[in-house]
Amino acid sequence: MSSVGIVMLVHTALGRAEQVARHWAASGCPVVIHADVNVPRKTFQKFRKALSDVPIIKFSQRHRCEWGTWGIVAATQSASEMMLREFPEVRHVYLASGSCLPLRPVQELIDYLSDRPRTDFIESATTADVPWTVGGLDSERFTLRFPFAWKKNRFLFDRYVELQRRLGIRRRMPHGIVPHMGSQWWCLTRQTLSAILEDPERSAYDTFFRRVWIPDESYFQTLSRLYSTHIESRSLTLSKFDFQGKPHIFYDDHLQLLRRSDCFVARKIWPKANRLYDAFLTDADHALKRTEPNPGKIDRIFSKAVERRTRGRPGLYMQSRFPHPSWENGLTGAKYSVFQGFSELFEDFEAWLARSTGCKVHGHVYARNRVEFSADQPVIHGALSASAAIRDYRPRSFLTNLIWNTRGERQCFQFGPSDNQEAAWTMARDPNAQISVISGAWAVPLFMSNRNFSELRAEAAALQKIETLFLDKLRSTHCKARTRIWTMAEFVEAPMEPLQNIIDDLGAKNARRLSEAPKMVNLAGFGQFLQNLKNQGMHPYLMGDFPVEPNLDAIPPSRQRKPYLVKK
Amino acid sequence: MLLFCTARNERVRLPYFLEYYRDLGVQHFLFVDNDSDDGTAAYLADQPDCSVWHTAKGYKRARFGMDWINWLLMRYGHGHWTLTVDPDEFFVYPFCDTRPIQALTDWLDASSIKSFAAMLLDMYPKGRIDAEPYIEGQNPLEIASWFDSGNYLIQKNARFGNLWIQGGPRMRVFFPEDPAKAPALNKIPLVKWDRRYAFVSSTHMLLPRGLNQVYDEWGGEKASGLLLHTKFLDTFSAKAKEELERKQHYAASVEYRAYADLMRDDPELWCKWSEKYINWRQLEILGLMSKGNWA
Numbered sequence: 001m002s003s004v005g006i007v008m009l010v011h012t013a014l015g016r017a018e019q020v021a022r023h024w025a026a027s028g029c030p031v032v033i034h035a036d037v038n039v040p041r042k043t044f045q046k047f048r049k050a051l052s053d054v055p056i057i058k059f060s061q062r063h064r065c066e067w068g069t070w071g072i073v074a075a076t077q078s079a080s081e082m083m084l085r086e087f088p089e090v091r092h093v094y095l096a097s098g099s100c101l102p103l104r105p106v107q108e109l110i111d112y113l114s115d116r117p118r119t120d121f122i123e124s125a126t127t128a129d130v131p132w133t134v135g136g137l138d139s140e141r142f143t144l145r146f147p148f149a150w151k152k153n154r155f156l157f158d159r160y161v162e163l164q165r166r167l168g169i170r171r172r173m174p175h176g177i178v179p180h181m182g183s184q185w186w187c188l189t190r191q192t193l194s195a196i197l198e199d200p201e202r203s204a205y206d207t208f209f210r211r212v213w214i215p216d217e218s219y220f221q222t223l224s225r226l227y228s229t230h231i232e233s234r235s236l237t238l239s240k241f242d243f244q245g246k247p248h249i250f251y252d253d254h255l256q257l258l259r260r261s262d263c264f265v266a267r268k269i270w271p272k273a274n275r276l277y278d279a280f281l282t283d284a285d286h287a288l289k290r291t292e293p294n295p296g297k298i299d300r301i302f303s304k305a306v307e308r309r310t311r312g313r314p315g316l317y318m319q320s321r322f323p324h325p326s327w328e329n330g331l332t333g334a335k336y337s338v339f340q341g342f343s344e345l346f347e348d349f350e351a352w353l354a355r356s357t358g359c360k361v362h363g364h365v366y367a368r369n370r371v372e373f374s375a376d377q378p379v380i381h382g383a384l385s386a387s388a389a390i391r392d393y394r395p396r397s398f399l400t401n402l403i404w405n406t407r408g409e410r411q412c413f414q415f416g417p418s419d420n421q422e423a424a425w426t427m428a429r430d431p432n433a434q435i436s437v438i439s440g441a442w443a444v445p446l447f448m449s450n451r452n453f454s455e456l457r458a459e460a461a462a463l464q465k466i467e468t469l470f471l472d473k474l475r476s477t478h479c480k481a482r483t484r485i486w487t488m489a490e491f492v493e494a495p496m497e498p499l500q501n502i503i504d505d506l507g508a509k510n511a512r513r514l515s516e517a518p519k520m521v522n523l524a525g526f527g528q529f530l531q532n533l534k535n536q537g538m539h540p541y542l543m544g545d546f547p548v549e550p551n552l553d554a555i556p557p558s559r560q561r562k563p564y565l566v567k568k
Numbered sequence: 569m570l571l572f573c574t575a576r577n578e579r580v581r582l583p584y585f586l587e588y589y590r591d592l593g594v595q596h597f598l599f600v601d602n603d604s605d606d607g608t609a610a611y612l613a614d615q616p617d618c619s620v621w622h623t624a625k626g627y628k629r630a631r632f633g634m635d636w637i638n639w640l641l642m643r644y645g646h647g648h649w650t651l652t653v654d655p656d657e658f659f660v661y662p663f664c665d666t667r668p669i670q671a672l673t674d675w676l677d678a679s680s681i682k683s684f685a686a687m688l689l690d691m692y693p694k695g696r697i698d699a700e701p702y703i704e705g706q707n708p709l710e711i712a713s714w715f716d717s718g719n720y721l722i723q724k725n726a727r728f729g730n731l732w733i734q735g736g737p738r739m740r741v742f743f744p745e746d747p748a749k750a751p752a753l754n755k756i757p758l759v760k761w762d763r764r765y766a767f768v769s770s771t772h773m774l775l776p777r778g779l780n781q782v783y784d785e786w787g788g789e790k791a792s793g794l795l796l797h798t799k800f801l802d803t804f805s806a807k808a809k810e811e812l813e814r815k816q817h818y819a820a821s822v823e824y825r826a827y828a829d830l831m832r833d834d835p836e837l838w839c840k841w842s843e844k845y846i847n848w849r850q851l852e853i854l855g856l857m858s859k860g861n862w863a
Binding site for chain 1: 663666667668670671674675678679685686687716717718719720721722723724731733737739740743744745746747748754782783784785786787788789790791792839840841842843855856857858859860861862863
């Protein structure tokens with residue numbers, strides 16, 4: 001008979017529990033099984049009878065085990081007592097559940113433990129040092145009383161906690177013990193375990209822990225600190241918990257992952273995971289070939305799952321992720337650039353920007369009555385339609401969809417006061433947005449157009465009003481976008497430096513100096529145009545100070561050609 | 569695990585439909601046959617795991633079949649996990665290629681989750697939708713294997729607390745000028761039924777309202793699946809015509825009228841940016857469904 005005894009707590013899937021118990025026993029490990037009182041008597045009798053042919057499998061006195069309550073500790077106590085009494089050669093007792101599965105040959109565990117005869121493997125940390133607790137109760141687990149079951153009487157549970165907090169009721173620790181917590185699944189030496197169970201003060205401790213919340217994670221974890229000569233604070237059982245403190249479940253498709261774990265036992269296994277049970281519950285001859293352990297991979301998969309459930313993918317709006325405003329954890333999925341006034345001031349701005357940065361450059365995607373995707377495509381990534389009616393139906397979703405669908409490729413688009421403004425606030429709030437504005441440039445197309453002046457005057461007034469509102473948003477304290485605003489006069493004065501900055505921010509594919517600038521429209525007469533607007537009573541102020549007669553006619557024609565910069 | 573379904577003249581689709589859901593682990597099928605004349609009822613009656621109810625009453629009067637289904641659910645669904653789908657809808661959930669549906673429902677039980685979202689994802693073929701005829705027993709996804717991946721629009725419905733989702737190829741092609749009329753795509757087909765529950769409008773939303781809370785509002789993702797909707801096969805034109813004559817569909821069958829108009833000219837839903845279906849992992853990466861914290 002082996003020196004490792006298994007205490008097994010079971011409540012469902014008895015067929016699997018039977019299989020696992022036999023597997024332990026086949027390697028000579030005595031097993032004491034505790035079955036929850038909730039298991040119907042007939043089912044239990046059948047289970048017990050099925051295992052009656054194995055002399056080293058015994059059944060202990062049954063308790064009611066409700067999650068988070070004392071019953072689980074009581075069950076562990078009586079099963080452990082039985083184990084120590086009935087099997088005197090047992091040196092280490094391993095606590096396992098019916099849904100635990102040994103991942104490595106049992107003999108390896110036996111050898112491992114006999115090499116460490118005085119070591120107790122029990123995860124045990126003080127409440128101040130661990131962040132695992134769920135439900136906001138850590139040290140209060142020990143200082144409050146919990147007579148109501150969390151799962152069944154959540155309301156009473158919460159109210160009673162509140163009441164105690166308000167009244168300032170606190171319990172005293174018996175004999176000044178220091179509460180420790182950790183995984184429920186431990187492996188203790190006979191010396192430590194018997195010291196805990198035979199302690200003359202045990203009844204005082206039991207009384208105390210009876211009213212502690214989730215005592216199965218703290219009773220042995222605390223008391224073993226009193227007696228153990230050598231605690232190794234980790235569990236030999238691989239067990240991963242989700243964000244609510246529920247154990248993750250292993251399925252057939254985790255087989256390769258579990259083979260690479262270096263743990264001896266895993267929990268919890270889905271009872272119908274036939275492939276896992278078949279693969280791991282075999283004798284040494286049929287055991288799978290050992291692979292290089294890589295426990296980090298399991299950690300990564302499960303911590304990613306928790307991350308996904310609690311933080312999600314930034315910029316994604318879908319059927320099971322629809323965050324409240326300001327809980328988005330990223331309004332959009334990637335960085336993007338918005339240009340206002342550039343394609344008005346430069347004749348070929350979009351083509352130039354695409355050439356010098358390699359980004360995807362769209363026209364005015366919020367233009368009235370049409371969506372100007374790059375190359376005038378009727379549909380783009382994600383089958384996003386260029387229908388203006390669909391865009392205007394949910395203008396915000398249009399933006400978030402566009403950015404989500406094209407993640408991996410930087411998007412740039414034009415914006416302006418004649419466009420649909422409903423997504424403006426979203427862009428201003430979005431740290432992913434980089435918004436560059438040449439204010440007042442909307443007047444250039446008016447200036448170039450051949451329309452009646454009264455119409456132009458009315459439109460100029462309207463556009464100026466809209467752009468002012470937009471600029472107010474960009475200057476508000478709630479604006480999270482990176483913004484750059486120039487008046488048109490400033491920009492025309494010295495266009496190269498701002499253009500260079502914009503290109504640098506976009507992370508141009510070749511980080512060299514601009515060799516080519518976009519071509520500015522001919523502004524001869526623009527000052528007079530603005531003056532005419534003023535004379536009609538409409539004061540355009542967003543452009544900054546444009547001289548009425550800027551003497552543009554005096555500039556030699558060569559300056560008006562496309563400007564090229566000479567590389568140093 | 570019980571499956572509830574209303575069918576009208578779906579004989580040709582049924583063999584594959586049953587095979588698909590039997591493989592997922594559905595144990596029993598409960599059908600309402602709405603006066604089919606193509607042998608649907610007889611075929612279903614021959615199956616060992618199907619129960620069939622027959623009605624000749626109007627689909628519309630029964631609130632688009634929901635009254636029938638709600639009654640069956642109340643009568644037989646209580647205490648069971650129930651999946652309510654149409655014969656052209658195929659349920660896909662995280663890990664559906666390696667884990668039976670019971671693994672999902674066990675996990676939902678352990679997580680105290682009672683309802684599970686699966687948005688309708690319209691699938692369509694490349695080319696004219698009537699180009700390749702559907703053969704009985706065939707996987708319809710072999711023909712209708714394309715979908716729109718990123719043009720869905722979401723609003724919260726304040727009254728019932730559910731999300732209202734529209735978009736996909738039907739909005740893109742049939743309603744580009746009037747998107748508000750595009751059909752709802754949000755669905756909650758998988759529910760641990762209780763006799764106090766009821767579907768309000770199709771499987772789009774439920775009562776009590778808490779069951780519609782299938783989405784996270786604090787930035788995280790809950791687990792969700794999809795219903796691959798294989799309506800757009802060669803059988804569609806005839807169906808649309810028939811439904812238009814019967815006038816038994818939602819909002820004076822506005823949807824079917826739009827289809828009929830369009831189908832006359834150039835019935836193609838496919839576009840350059842359509843995505844070809846590979847598996848659930850692809851759908852999860854695209855952000856159409858989520859594993860949530862199921863790993």
